[in-house]
Amino acid sequence: MMLRKVIRLISKSHKLDPGHFQHLGTRASQSTAVSLDAQVPGEKSRAISRTQESDPAKHGEQHLCQHYSIPLEELKTIFPHGLPPHFEMQVKTFNEACLMVREPAVELLHYLKKTNFANPAIRYVLYGEKGTGKTLTLCHAVHFCAKQDWLIMHIPDAHCWVKNCRDLLKSTYNKERYDQPLKASTWLKNFKTSNEQFLNQIKIQQKYIWSKRESIEEGRPLGEVVEQGLNRVKNATDAVGIVMKELKRQSSSGSFRLLVAVDAVNALWGRTTLKKEDKSLVAPEELTLVHNVKKMVTNDWHGGAIVVSLSQTGSLFKPRAAYLPQDLLGKEGFDNLDPFVPIQVYNYTPKEFESCVQYYLENRWLQHKKAHTEEGKKELFFLSNSNPWQLERLCAYL
Amino acid sequence: MVAPVVSSARCFWSLGPGVRRTLRALPGLTQVRWSRYDANYKEPQLDKDYYHKPLEELTEEEKFERDLRTTQIFKAPPASNTSSLFEDPVISKFINMMMKGGNKTLARSLMNETLETLKRKQFKKYHEAKPEDREAVECNPYTIFHQALQNCQPILGLVSILKGGRFYQVPAPLTDKRRRFLAMKWMIQECREKKPRRMLMPEKLSHELLEAFHNQGPVIKKKHDLHKMAEANRAFAHYRWW
Numbered sequence: 001m002m003l004r005k006v007i008r009l010i011s012k013s014h015k016l017d018p019g020h021f022q023h024l025g026t027r028a029s030q031s032t033a034v035s036l037d038a039q040v041p042g043e044k045s046r047a048i049s050r051t052q053e054s055d056p057a058k059h060g061e062q063h064l065c066q067h068y069s070i071p072l073e074e075l076k077t078i079f080p081h082g083l084p085p086h087f088e089m090q091v092k093t094f095n096e097a098c099l100m101v102r103e104p105a106v107e108l109l110h111y112l113k114k115t116n117f118a119n120p121a122i123r124y125v126l127y128g129e130k131g132t133g134k135t136l137t138l139c140h141a142v143h144f145c146a147k148q149d150w151l152i153m154h155i156p157d158a159h160c161w162v163k164n165c166r167d168l169l170k171s172t173y174n175k176e177r178y179d180q181p182l183k184a185s186t187w188l189k190n191f192k193t194s195n196e197q198f199l200n201q202i203k204i205q206q207k208y209i210w211s212k213r214e215s216i217e218e219g220r221p222l223g224e225v226v227e228q229g230l231n232r233v234k235n236a237t238d239a240v241g242i243v244m245k246e247l248k249r250q251s252s253s254g255s256f257r258l259l260v261a262v263d264a265v266n267a268l269w270g271r272t273t274l275k276k277e278d279k280s281l282v283a284p285e286e287l288t289l290v291h292n293v294k295k296m297v298t299n300d301w302h303g304g305a306i307v308v309s310l311s312q313t314g315s316l317f318k319p320r321a322a323y324l325p326q327d328l329l330g331k332e333g334f335d336n337l338d339p340f341v342p343i344q345v346y347n348y349t350p351k352e353f354e355s356c357v358q359y360y361l362e363n364r365w366l367q368h369k370k371a372h373t374e375e376g377k378k379e380l381f382f383l384s385n386s387n388p389w390q391l392e393r394l395c396a397y398l
Numbered sequence: 399m400v401a402p403v404v405s406s407a408r409c410f411w412s413l414g415p416g417v418r419r420t421l422r423a424l425p426g427l428t429q430v431r432w433s434r435y436d437a438n439y440k441e442p443q444l445d446k447d448y449y450h451k452p453l454e455e456l457t458e459e460e461k462f463e464r465d466l467r468t469t470q471i472f473k474a475p476p477a478s479n480t481s482s483l484f485e486d487p488v489i490s491k492f493i494n495m496m497m498k499g500g501n502k503t504l505a506r507s508l509m510n511e512t513l514e515t516l517k518r519k520q521f522k523k524y525h526e527a528k529p530e531d532r533e534a535v536e537c538n539p540y541t542i543f544h545q546a547l548q549n550c551q552p553i554l555g556l557v558s559i560l561k562g563g564r565f566y567q568v569p570a571p572l573t574d575k576r577r578r579f580l581a582m583k584w585m586i587q588e589c590r591e592k593k594p595r596r597m598l599m600p601e602k603l604s605h606e607l608l609e610a611f612h613n614q615g616p617v618i619k620k621k622h623d624l625h626k627m628a629e630a631n632r633a634f635a636h637y638r639w640w
Contacts, residue, residue, distance in 0.1 A: 093517075367540070368484055371484070379484070
C-alpha cells in the first residue's frame, strides 16, 4: 500500500515538471527527496550543495549552485599554480577541492565549447567587485580545457611580475628590456608540470642561439627549450619568450588547441614599482615577460581562446573601489583588449549562499553552535553581504 | 553604586594622612576608576532573545520589568558590545587585553587568525587520526579557548601583608574576576615574551592554547608554581584577617 502511494507521488511530481525526466539520471537522489516529504533535511541539503558530476564539460543549468570535486592528483597536474591562497589552504584542511558551479562559469564554458578554431582567438574578460570569484571562475575554465586536452598557458598573477622583483637583469636579446630570471624559471617549472604530454610532441620551427657555445636546432622538441630555461636561469626569460612565440605560431596549424589564461591582466598596462639601477621607474613594456604576454593576448592567432580576469587586489596605484574594465585597464589596456566578451561575476545569489553554507556545515567547518541556527545564517548573510571572499573570511573563525 | 562610593571617598579624605597611607596599601576599599554615569543609569540589554519573547510567555515580574524599562535611562554600550549571536564576553575581554595603543582592529584580527589557526591544526589532527580516535579530537576553537583559560586559572594567590615592618607573601583566595584576569595576563605575557623572533602571535597563541587545553605548557607551569609558593607560605596564612 505504501509502495503504491510512493509510486503515485513520484508520477505526480513528474507530471508537474516534465523536465525532470531528462535529468533523472544525475538527480535521482533529489527526485526521491522531492517525493518523500518526510525525508531528513540533511539529505535535501546534500542534494543542493554537491553534485557527482566531476567533468566540467557536462556542467549545465541543472548543476548550478552545486559543488563538484576535483581529484587531488588532477589538482597537482592542472593547477601547480593559479589557485587563490585561501582556496589552497581550504583544500589542505578539507582534503578535497570543491568548486561551485556558477552562472558566469557555465556561460564561459558554453562559449568555449562553441569556439570556431578557424576564427581568431576570442578574448573573454572576467570582471567584478573584490572577492566575487573571478579567479576561481578562471580556474574552472582552465579545468575544463585541461580535461578537453587543450594546451594551457596559465599565468597565475600578472601583478607578481611587475612588483617585488630583486633580480632585474638587462636582457641580452634586446638592450632596452629587462629580464626576471627567478620568476620566469618558476613559471617554466609550473608550465612543465601542467603540459608534460605536449612538450615532446611540439617541435620548434626556428634555430635559437643561447650563447656562443649553446644553441638549439630546428625540429627539436619544445621540452628542450624548457629544460634549457630551467637549467640556465639567466636564459629563463628568453626561454619563456621562445615558448610563447612557438605556441602562438603553431596553434594555427591545428595539432593542438591553446588556452591563454591570464589572471590580473590589468597589471600588463599599469605601472610597476620596479626601479632600474639609476633609480628611475621601469615601465611595464620594458619587462620581457610582460612584453611577451601582451603579444599572446592579442587576437592575431587562431586555434584557441584567451580567458582573462581583472583584479584590483594586487594592483598598483588603483583605487580600491575600481572594478570595471575601463577603470582597471586604463585607456591603453582597454584599446589593446578591445574587442572582448565581458563576463561579470556577481556576489552569491541566496541559493548559492545557502549551498555554500551547507558545504561548510557538511565539512564541519562552521564550529560555532549559533552558526548552525537560522538566525546565525541570517547574520552571516548580512555580515558578508553574500560576498564569497567575505563569507569565507567570516566562516574561518566561526 | 557611585553615590555611596562618593561618600566613602569624602570619608577617606577626612581621615588623616596616617590612616590614608595604610588604606592606600589596601585595594578594594579605595575608589580607583570613576564613571561619568550616576546611579540612575542602568546597564543596557543587548540580548536579542530577551526582546523576541512573545508577550504571552512573560511572567508577571518580567512584564513589570518591561514596563519599568520604558521609563529608565540607560548607559550607552561600548562599540565593541554588539547584539551579534557570535559575541563572547570572554573573547572580547581577551581582545581588549591583547590590544596595544588602542589598535582594536589589529587585536581583533589577531584573535580571529588565532581561532582559524586552531581550527586548521585540529582539522589536520582529525584527518590524520584513526576513525575510532576521531571523536576525541576537539575541533571547536571556542571550547578549546574557554577550556584552556579555565585550566590556567589559579585557585589561590599571594597577597602582600605588612606586619611588624616586613612584607609577607600570604596565601589568599582570589575572586573570580582576578583569576580570569591572571589566566589571560599570563597567556598574553607568555606569547609576547617567550616566542622565537619571527613567529607571529596567532601561531604562538594557538600553540599555547592547545597546550593549556591539554594541561601542559608554560602557563600551566606558572599556575602550579604559584600554588607551590602558596603552599610553601602556608605558615603565614593566619596573617590574613579577611
